[in-house]
Amino acid sequence: MKTKRHNIKIVGRVTYGNGLGHSIGFPTANIDPTAPLTDMADGVWAGRAQVGESTYTAVVNVGYRPTITISQGHRIEAHLVDFEGDIYGQPISLNLHYHLRGEQKFASLDELSKQIALDKEQALALMASDKGE
Secondary structure, eight states, X not given: OOOOOOOEEEEEEEEOOOSHHHHTTOOOEEEEESSOOOXXXXXXXXXXXXXXXXXXXXXXXXXXXXXXXXXXXXXXXXXXXXOOSOOTTOEXXXXXXXXXXXXXXXXXXXXXXXXXXXXXXXXXXXXXXXXXX
């Protein structure tokens, strides 16, 4: 599948969330951006995250999390593939390259978790073949 490549950069600081990502097997870094987001679609994105000197493939949700009944407003949540550790309060830079899908509401957290696993597979494949073109 040929997907249009974007080059959207989000810079911010990692903040505390409610731990939902961790509880469904996909811990996320909640990002408080230093500048407002403009001209980008909500939904799930594939890209790279830079934390300190380390770079990770990232699956990023931008939006309102419609599956979660308690809305906490517009959010940016990044799952960093193969990352373990504590980065709360640290600066983070996201480079989003591929819009995988729009936001959608799932009937259960189990269905959401299954879709995130598919999103992660797609993100890994896209980023492995990404040449920055």
